[in-house]
Amino acid sequence: MPDKKPHVVIVGAGFGGLNAARQLSEASVEVTLIDQNNYHLFQPLLYQVSTAMVSPSEIAYPVRSIFRKQDNLNFRLTEMTGMDPKNQCVKTSTGSIAYDYLILAPGGETNFFGLDSVAQNGIGMKNLDDSIAIRNHILKLFELATQEDDPLTCQALRTFLIVGGGPTGVECAGALAELIRLVLIKDFPGMDFSDTRILLLEMGDRLLAGFPEDLAERALKTLEQKHVEVRFGAQVTNYDGTHVRLKDSEEILTSTLIWAAGVRAVSVLDKSGLDQARQGRVVVQPTLQVPGYPKVFVIGDAAYLEVDGKSLPMVAPVAIQQAKLATRNIQHMISGQPLEGFQYQDPGSLATIGRNAAVAEVKGFKFHGFAAWLVWLAVHLFWLIGFRNRLLVMINWAQDYIFYDRAERLITPDGNPRTQDRPWPEDNAIVEEIET
Amino acid sequence: MPDKKPHVVIVGAGFGGLNAARQLSEASVEVTLIDQNNYHLFQPLLYQVSTAMVSPSEIAYPVRSIFRKQDNLNFRLTEMTGMDPKNQCVKTSTGSIAYDYLILAPGGETNFFGLDSVAQNGIGMKNLDDSIAIRNHILKLFELATQEDDPLTCQALRTFLIVGGGPTGVECAGALAELIRLVLIKDFPGMDFSDTRILLLEMGDRLLAGFPEDLAERALKTLEQKHVEVRFGAQVTNYDGTHVRLKDSEEILTSTLIWAAGVRAVSVLDKSGLDQARQGRVVVQPTLQVPGYPKVFVIGDAAYLEVDGKSLPMVAPVAIQQAKLATRNIQHMISGQPLEGFQYQDPGSLATIGRNAAVAEVKGFKFHGFAAWLVWLAVHLFWLIGFRNRLLVMINWAQDYIFYDRAERLITPDGNPRTQDRPWPEDNAIVEEIET
Numbered sequence: 001m002p003d004k005k006p007h008v009v010i011v012g013a014g015f016g017g018l019n020a021a022r023q024l025s026e027a028s029v030e031v032t033l034i035d036q037n038n039y040h041l042f043q044p045l046l047y048q049v050s051t052a053m054v055s056p057s058e059i060a061y062p063v064r065s066i067f068r069k070q071d072n073l074n075f076r077l078t079e080m081t082g083m084d085p086k087n088q089c090v091k092t093s094t095g096s097i098a099y100d101y102l103i104l105a106p107g108g109e110t111n112f113f114g115l116d117s118v119a120q121n122g123i124g125m126k127n128l129d130d131s132i133a134i135r136n137h138i139l140k141l142f143e144l145a146t147q148e149d150d151p152l153t154c155q156a157l158r159t160f161l162i163v164g165g166g167p168t169g170v171e172c173a174g175a176l177a178e179l180i181r182l183v184l185i186k187d188f189p190g191m192d193f194s195d196t197r198i199l200l201l202e203m204g205d206r207l208l209a210g211f212p213e214d215l216a217e218r219a220l221k222t223l224e225q226k227h228v229e230v231r232f233g234a235q236v237t238n239y240d241g242t243h244v245r246l247k248d249s250e251e252i253l254t255s256t257l258i259w260a261a262g263v264r265a266v267s268v269l270d271k272s273g274l275d276q277a278r279q280g281r282v283v284v285q286p287t288l289q290v291p292g293y294p295k296v297f298v299i300g301d302a303a304y305l306e307v308d309g310k311s312l313p314m315v316a317p318v319a320i321q322q323a324k325l326a327t328r329n330i331q332h333m334i335s336g337q338p339l340e341g342f343q344y345q346d347p348g349s350l351a352t353i354g355r356n357a358a359v360a361e362v363k364g365f366k367f368h369g370f371a372a373w374l375v376w377l378a379v380h381l382f383w384l385i386g387f388r389n390r391l392l393v394m395i396n397w398a399q400d401y402i403f404y405d406r407a408e409r410l411i412t413p414d415g416n417p418r419t420q421d422r423p424w425p426e427d428n429a430i431v432e433e434i435e436t
Numbered sequence: 437m438p439d440k441k442p443h444v445v446i447v448g449a450g451f452g453g454l455n456a457a458r459q460l461s462e463a464s465v466e467v468t469l470i471d472q473n474n475y476h477l478f479q480p481l482l483y484q485v486s487t488a489m490v491s492p493s494e495i496a497y498p499v500r501s502i503f504r505k506q507d508n509l510n511f512r513l514t515e516m517t518g519m520d521p522k523n524q525c526v527k528t529s530t531g532s533i534a535y536d537y538l539i540l541a542p543g544g545e546t547n548f549f550g551l552d553s554v555a556q557n558g559i560g561m562k563n564l565d566d567s568i569a570i571r572n573h574i575l576k577l578f579e580l581a582t583q584e585d586d587p588l589t590c591q592a593l594r595t596f597l598i599v600g601g602g603p604t605g606v607e608c609a610g611a612l613a614e615l616i617r618l619v620l621i622k623d624f625p626g627m628d629f630s631d632t633r634i635l636l637l638e639m640g641d642r643l644l645a646g647f648p649e650d651l652a653e654r655a656l657k658t659l660e661q662k663h664v665e666v667r668f669g670a671q672v673t674n675y676d677g678t679h680v681r682l683k684d685s686e687e688i689l690t691s692t693l694i695w696a697a698g699v700r701a702v703s704v705l706d707k708s709g710l711d712q713a714r715q716g717r718v719v720v721q722p723t724l725q726v727p728g729y730p731k732v733f734v735i736g737d738a739a740y741l742e743v744d745g746k747s748l749p750m751v752a753p754v755a756i757q758q759a760k761l762a763t764r765n766i767q768h769m770i771s772g773q774p775l776e777g778f779q780y781q782d783p784g785s786l787a788t789i790g791r792n793a794a795v796a797e798v799k800g801f802k803f804h805g806f807a808a809w810l811v812w813l814a815v816h817l818f819w820l821i822g823f824r825n826r827l828l829v830m831i832n833w834a835q836d837y838i839f840y841d842r843a844e845r846l847i848t849p850d851g852n853p854r855t856q857d858r859p860w861p862e863d864n865a866i867v868e869e870i871e872t
Contacts, residue, residue: 038575038579038846038847039846039847055491055493056846057491057846060846062846064845065623065845068625076579076582077576077847078583094583139474140513143474143512143513146512147514147530187498187500187504189504190510409500410474410475410493
């Protein structure tokens with residue numbers, strides 16, 4: 001009987017899972033990659049879908065296309081529903097899958113910190129559904145505003161609230177400001193834009209907590225130049241779809257709450273039986289193995305590992321570097337060699353705040369303004385998978401840059417239940433809520 | 437008191453409404469254009485969205501962008517819900533709109549001819565939701581098939597049924613055949629494609645009823661070369677989601693029924709109080725006025741007019757030419773001149789059946805094969821609104837042509853309730869249905 005090749009199961013086709021699968025292309029293993037979507041999503045540009053800058057297919061790429069030439073890989077479109085590490089199998093919505101080695105790279109999801117009203121009436125920023133829903137929602141509100149006479153309803157329709165001053169919130173606020181003040185202003189010639197507000201709420205006392213402080217200051221100034229109102233020490237406690245209540249009892253009238261204030265490891269891990277640390281992340285050893293289950297590796301947003309006393313950030317470079325180590329350690333285990341520990345090479349930090357403006361820190365060097373924006377552009381284009389996507393995104397960006405235009409201003413169907421029952425097309429809902 | 441300009445309300449931003457609005461750009465009137473979508477949809481290419489060839493934003497264009505420079509036009513995103521011709525107003529989901537002149541160009545919708553089971557379990561081909569739903573559905577079924585062992589379920593998953601041998605059905609069948617046999621065959625290397633079937637059912641005894649008979653023969657041959665099974669005299673009587681029943685009691689096992697067998701004027705016209713003829717189309721005089729309501733014009737798919745004893749086809753050229761006449765007649769009425777009657781200039785017929793293959797008839801000249809395909813390509817690119825869309829569609833087509841690839845193979849959220857409860861991700865549903 002010939003030796004059967006070890007079966008490596010990888011859960012998730014994000015940056016971690018994708019790179020793990022690629023690393024194993026020459027290895028003498030059978031790889032099964034599962035994901036609940038048939039595409040790899042370039043999450044750093046989700047906010048550009050939300051702000052009508054690129055189309056969904058420009059930041060998503062079919063998994064099967066990526067792995068067409070990798071003979072030792074099977075893809076299964078299915079959702080992980082749990083696992084049984086004692087019996088070495090992953091449970092999915094289409095049956096159990098047995099593994100010899102498991103790499104869990106299921107990623108993160110929006111963390112509403114138990115604020116049910118926000119989860120129900122706000123919109124997150126972690127997947128394609130969310131982003132399409134935000135785009136549809138914003139464009140619909142402007143349409144509604146043209147047909148609305150009630151001043152309070154108008155105020156709610158034209159106030160856009162973004163919660164969370166990290167890179168996602170900052171980038172989203174900058175892009176939304178430009179969408180409204182450079183593009184939509186041309187689409188709605190009769191409309192008075194002076195009372196259109198974008199608020200960015202941050203609980204702490206500064207933006208971009210992971211960045212050097214002077215760059216955060218730069219980002220704040222740039223946002224303020226774009227008429228984004230940034231508020232610090234602001235904590236949301238409730239949102240009913242039109243009224244946001246803050247901890248200091250202040251109330252803000254808005255039809256839009258975009259929640260960029262928290263991320264956690266995907267909640268299916270809560271049912272995995274594995275030890276979890278903060279944000280639901282699974283505790284791993286420096287080898288990325290789960291204590292007690294040496295054949296289970298966790299990488300990326302789903303893994304909790306401290307390096308120099310600090311937990312690793314939930315960003316793509318961590319996931320990619322961990323993917324390389326996890327696959328190397330699996331090959332070490334197969335060949336009976338000692339395993340290696342994870343060492344993080346921090347490539348720096350980057351955030352863009354719209355046209356010509358970004359902040360970047362690379363190996364101690366700090367950039368801001370146009371130079372940082374060029375760095376940001378180059379890095380993101382380089383990372384986008386596939387020549388075609390790069391070219392199309394470039395066309396959209398060029399059009400946006402040259403013509404102050406956005407190509408993707410379509411209100412298309414979205415599968416997000418949170419936006420299905422929004423006040424459209426019966427616009428009276430808002431008025432009534434405010435009046436009562 | 438200065439004279440108030442006459443208010444022309446146009447319902448629908450399809451080919452008819454869009455062109456009517458444009459024609460009035462220099463006229464001394466106020467124009468209100470309403471549509472339930474914020475985009476104009478290039479319907480002739482819907483089947484390319486269904487077959488993952490182009491992305492939705494490449495065949496849809498925001499209405500506000502199109503009319504940015506037209507000062508006398510207001511756009512309202514709203515849905516017509518009825519009308520009151522005696523009091524000269526249109527009812528919408530966001531209130532009533534009074535008009536001096538009304539142009540109804542609301543277009544058509546899928547006609548299921550009262551077959552409720554087909555309406556519920558099949559998918560139409562008349563709007564963007566339908567097309568995205570078809571794309572998602574086809575791609576999901578191939579994913580399901582890789583995880584399915586039951587032979588009967590596999591047979592259902594791999595049988596694709598298109599009903600209707602008109603241009604929509606023929607183009608869809610040709611594009612689907614190429615998607616499967618040129619593209620998906622590379623994405624699913626382990627799969628046996630020999631039992632994948634595409635059936636095109638036509639009730640009559642020939643394809644493309646409006647085309648010359650020899651071109652229809654050509655189309656039939658081309659489809660057969662692409663392994664599409666064409667059946668004539670086949671009439672669907674029931675579809676439960678897995679079993680199609682034909683009038684002769686034959687049963688076909690399929691998870692996919694694409695209904696391209698009928699179109700009717702949008703059903704909101706049934707509540708308009710206006711006289712309707714076949715397919716719910718509103719009877720108009722040669723001037724395009726509604727009898728009894730001289731200030732109401734109906735154009736395009738929604739209008740019923742006979743020319744030389746034949747009703748006009750529901751195609752874009754009719755709508756565009758009627759838009760020109762209706763707006764001219766409104767201006768005649770305003771200036772007190774006699775109205776003109778409609779004369780149709782038939783530009784010919786065109787249908788494509790995939791790579792390098794099309795059939796065309798232009799002013800008595802008949803083309804087929806590569807020459808007709810070039811004509812088709814030129815006409816459609818010329819018609820697509822906006823340079824950008826033309827360029828992007830060209831890139832996608834070129835990629836498809838050169839690399840035998842499809843760029844848009846994403847399963848993304850769709851708003852179609854008919855596909856929300858499809859057997860995914862719990863795949864047992866089909867098996868159980870077949871076993872019982």
